Amino acid sequence: MTETILLDPRADANAVLTAGKILRGGGLVAIPTETVYGLGANAFDENAVRNVFLAKGRPSDNPVIVHISEFDEIYPLVTAVPEKAKKLAEAFWPGPLTIILPKSDKIPCVTSGGLDTVGIRMPSNPVARAVIKAAGVPVAAPSANISGLPSPSCFEHVCDDMNGRIDAIVDGGDCAVGVESTVISLVPDVPVIYRPGGITAEQIESVIGKVEIYEAVLKPPAAGVKAASPGVMYKHYSPKAEVTVVKGSLADFAAFAGRRADDGHTAVMCFEGEEEYFSLPVITFGREDDSLSQAARLFHALRELDETGARTVYARCPSSDGVGLAVCNRLFRAAAFRIINACPVIGLTGKTGAGKSLVASLFAEKGCVIIDCDKIARELTADGSPFVKTLCENFGEDIAENGVLDRKKLASVVFADEEKLHLLDSLTHPEIIRISLGRAEKAVKEHRPAVIDAPLLFECGIDRNCDITVAVTAPDDVRLRRIMKRDGISEEAAKARMASQKLTDAYYRGHADYVINNPDTDEYKEAVGKIIF
Numbered sequence: 001m002t003e004t005i006l007l008d009p010r011a012d013a014n015a016v017l018t019a020g021k022i023l024r025g026g027g028l029v030a031i032p033t034e035t036v037y038g039l040g041a042n043a044f045d046e047n048a049v050r051n052v053f054l055a056k057g058r059p060s061d062n063p064v065i066v067h068i069s070e071f072d073e074i075y076p077l078v079t080a081v082p083e084k085a086k087k088l089a090e091a092f093w094p095g096p097l098t099i100i101l102p103k104s105d106k107i108p109c110v111t112s113g114g115l116d117t118v119g120i121r122m123p124s125n126p127v128a129r130a131v132i133k134a135a136g137v138p139v140a141a142p143s144a145n146i147s148g149l150p151s152p153s154c155f156e157h158v159c160d161d162m163n164g165r166i167d168a169i170v171d172g173g174d175c176a177v178g179v180e181s182t183v184i185s186l187v188p189d190v191p192v193i194y195r196p197g198g199i200t201a202e203q204i205e206s207v208i209g210k211v212e213i214y215e216a217v218l219k220p221p222a223a224g225v226k227a228a229s230p231g232v233m234y235k236h237y238s239p240k241a242e243v244t245v246v247k248g249s250l251a252d253f254a255a256f257a258g259r260r261a262d263d264g265h266t267a268v269m270c271f272e273g274e275e276e277y278f279s280l281p282v283i284t285f286g287r288e289d290d291s292l293s294q295a296a297r298l299f300h301a302l303r304e305l306d307e308t309g310a311r312t313v314y315a316r317c318p319s320s321d322g323v324g325l326a327v328c329n330r331l332f333r334a335a336a337f338r339i340i341n342a343c344p345v346i347g348l349t350g351k352t353g354a355g356k357s358l359v360a361s362l363f364a365e366k367g368c369v370i371i372d373c374d375k376i377a378r379e380l381t382a383d384g385s386p387f388v389k390t391l392c393e394n395f396g397e398d399i400a401e402n403g404v405l406d407r408k409k410l411a412s413v414v415f416a417d418e419e420k421l422h423l424l425d426s427l428t429h430p431e432i433i434r435i436s437l438g439r440a441e442k443a444v445k446e447h448r449p450a451v452i453d454a455p456l457l458f459e460c461g462i463d464r465n466c467d468i469t470v471a472v473t474a475p476d477d478v479r480l481r482r483i484m485k486r487d488g489i490s491e492e493a494a495k496a497r498m499a500s501q502k503l504t505d506a507y508y509r510g511h512a513d514y515v516i517n518n519p520d521t522d523e524y525k526e527a528v529g530k531i532i533f
């Protein structure tokens, strides 16, 4: 345990000098910046930087940003300063932009996390720059949180995480931006934004032309690939609660939240002014149409969640335009990329006798509209329907009389000839798909989740139009017994029916988002509860 000095430059004229002296001497000082608080150390001092990693519990391969107080201080830190860097600095420094360039030998490997590049930033917060100036050395500073937790955007949050672990904390009040800087690498020919922040891609492009946005900004990094920016590999911004981002309009989100019981540990993260729509405990993060206000509030909101003791949290999905990209990036990562639709289209499939209908009825109980593709197939061929005419044109006039389909006759035609069976499928499947998707769309418009119950969900490609897919499986002997009992048929007939569905359980496990095995047991209720709320 270290004794941590709390320094307040507004009350103590020597605070900045004291902070600078501690930094220069190899100590650790948390400093306020306009983005979030940084945990500073002398960037040239390997030992001091190593202590930063220890204090945060940060993996040693995650590089630290080096902070400067004047533009010219960049020259000794990098091998060259390209024109684009100068233009960006002129437009956005001091400010929330970190520029990655090839590092000089003066930057120790500990600071660069073993990479041959280094991120440089000149913060706009005057206290930050004054402390760097007083230190007389560039200051390596990651965000001043315990690794994995939300970054600290006010003095209290730094104290929560770092009191007793570092030498001093400088009080600079609240951070104006609230999320960390935009990180851009000028190393590739087309610069890449690794982390979105307070300076938007559009602002940057207006100064240096085309930039790319790193693929792991709004989705998890590809498994097994070494990330170009190591920070994206690690769990981040995570409150103790399990956060799920829920897409959709306020009305759909409110209906979704309304289906959740107030169990004392479920909460909602919504925008300001929406509180009255929820009976669950609510924490707000900015206004819906104002990404800057969301950025300023997000980390506060994530930390407040923990104070409420919430274990399950549903968050409104912000717009990803402008600074919204940074808000989405932090929130999606806090949610470990659990992102769902408030009003989803769910594809439900499974083999005959596995228990699909039981699962469908539970979805219905939860307020979903069930769209039964077998039923649609029967409706299609109802007496007098135009589709019966289409069938007659293809399989002969004698399969129907006065518009009434003779199913037995049709069966005898198509089951005797594989090509005709294919033709029948190619006529009926597109119709069933069209009707089922149309009904799903209508349900969603009416703010109700839709379940498309389709034995051939994957075979017909309906899954591609679903937000979530669920497959129901059960052991073959269980299915056999169920089919015989349900349909009152012989073992042989039941086995023939079972043989007509070709997909294996392994296929379902590989392709469906959820597999519910043998809904004889009560566990499936829990599984359905996770899918639809």
Ligand code: TXA
Binding pocket: 033, 035, 036, 037, 038, 039, 062, 063, 064, 065, 096, 098, 100, 112, 115, 117, 118, 119, 121, 141, 142, 143, 144, 179, 180, 181, 182, 183, 194, 195, 228, 229, 230, 231, 232
């Ligand atoms: O706003 C900010 O940038 C704050 C304040 C304190 O300046 N700092 C901050 O640092 O957020 P940190 O260490 O928490 O996040 C730096 C991010 C990490 O994701 C890291 O992987 C990435 O930037 N990064 C740093 N140097 C890099 C490099 N040379 N190449 C690729 N990524 C780098």
Ligand code: MG
Binding pocket: 142, 143, 151
């Ligand atoms: Mg950080």
